[in-house]
Amino acid sequence: SQQGEEDPQALSIQEGENATMNCSYKTSINNLQWYRQNSGRGLVHLILIRSNEREKHSGRLRVTLDTSKKSSSLLITASRAADTASYFCATDPGYSSASKIIFGSGTRLSIRP
Amino acid sequence: GAGVSQSPRYKVAKRGQDVALRCDPISGHVSLFWYQQALGQGPEFLTYFQNEAQLDKSGLPSDRFFAERPEGSVSTLKIQRTQQEDSAVYLCASSQVGNYGYTFGSGTRLTVV
Numbered sequence: 001s002q003q004g005e006e007d008p009q010a011l012s013i014q015e016g017e018n019a020t021m022n023c024s025y026k027t028s029i030n031n032l033q034w035y036r037q038n039s040g041r042g043l044v045h046l047i048l049i050r051s052n053e054r055e056k057h058s059g060r061l062r063v064t065l066d067t068s069k070k071s072s073s074l075l076i077t078a079s080r081a082a083d084t085a086s087y088f089c090a091t092d093p094g095y096s097s098a099s100k101i102i103f104g105s106g107t108r109l110s111i112r113p
Numbered sequence: 114g115a116g117v118s119q120s121p122r123y124k125v126a127k128r129g130q131d132v133a134l135r136c137d138p139i140s141g142h143v144s145l146f147w148y149q150q151a152l153g154q155g156p157e158f159l160t161y162f163q164n165e166a167q168l169d170k171s172g173l174p175s176d177r178f179f180a181e182r183p184e185g186s187v188s189t190l191k192i193q194r195t196q197q198e199d200s201a202v203y204l205c206a207s208s209q210v211g212n213y214g215y216t217f218g219s220g221t222r223l224t225v226v
Contacts, residue, residue, distance in 0.1 A: 033214055042117075042204060042217035043156070088155050100146060100169060101215065103155035 005104055006089060012110040019076040021107040023089030024069075030094025032065055033101060034074050037086045046074075046087075051094075076109075084111045115139075117218035119205050125224045126195045134190045134221045138207030145188050146215065147180055148204040156204055162188060163210075195225045 007022045023032070031050045035043040049056045049065045049072070056063045062075040076083055086108050090101040118137040126132050138145050144163055148156035149172075158172040164185040173180070177195075182188040192199055202222050206215035 035217075042219045043206075043215075045214035045216065048214050100158045100161050100172075102158060103148075105155045 006087070006107040008107060009105070010108045010110070012112060013079060015079055015081060015111050015113055017079055019079050019083070019109055019111075021074045021087050021109070023072045023074070023104055025072075025089070025091045025104075026070065027091075027093055029067070029091045030099075031092045032063075032072050033090045033092070034061075034063060034072075035088045035090060035103075037088065037106075039085075043088065079109075079111050081111050081113055083109060085109060117205055117207055117216050119203075119218035119221050121221060122219065123222050123224075125226060128197060128225055129194050130225075131191065131193045132195055132223065134192075134203050134223070136188045136190070136205030136218060138186065138188070138205070139216055140186075141209075142207035142216070143185075143210045144208045145182060146206045146208075147188070147190050148206065149174075150202045150204055150220070152201075159190070159203075192223075195223075197225050199223060200225045 005024050013019050029051055031048050033048045034046045036046055037043045047058045047061055047063050049063050060077045065072045086106045088103050088106045090103045092101045120135045146161050147159040149159055150156040160180045161169040162182040165182050177193045179191045202220040204217055204220045206217045208215045
């Protein structure tokens with residue numbers, strides 16, 4: 001079963017615009033991670049935000065976390081064609097020092113030139 | 114190598130055939146995970162190793178699925194008597210203890226015909 005639900009399931013925007021994806025989850029977490037997956041390839045780790053953090057930045061990426069609402073958002077600013085991919089949130093329930101992470105169903109992002 | 118390596122990249126199996134999928138994690142990564150990803154879905158957890166110990170196999174869908182990591186490095190996922198519903202991409206990931214994000218391989222796409 002999957003812990004997270006991403007919203008929207010699919011998003012198409014013009015190059016240069018900002019893209020926002022949301023993730024909701026069900027149980028308490030130790031941290032939440034975002035991954036990118038290009039078609040036919042493995043997942044690439046983008047950013048990790050811990051349960052005691054509210055916002056984190058990495059280059060053009062901005063992640064927020066609201067543990068009271070059990071939700072997170074990923075913002076990609078000034079989108080580029082190369083950002084076209086599926087984006088997944090994954091939660092770490094923190095049962096142990098290296099427990100499994102549980103993925104959501106993903107958002108398919110398309111950047112129009 | 115620098116990343117997680119999986120082989121074969123593609124595998125076509127006849128229904129009822131046994132298959133073995135290999136994962137070479139990043140050298141020194143203690144934790145190793147297997148995930149199954151159906152088309153258009155997020156990865157689903159299968160099993161987790163810490164060194165050679167299989168600490169969690171709760172995601173293995175049936176007793177036809179078996180994973181091992183005998184020397185704490187390379188891991189093999191074996192599927193016996195494959196069925197059509199086993200068709201998916203099988204992803205391997207490794208991480209350091211503490212879970213600062215996983216590094217995924219490119220996956221093995223299994224098609225059962």
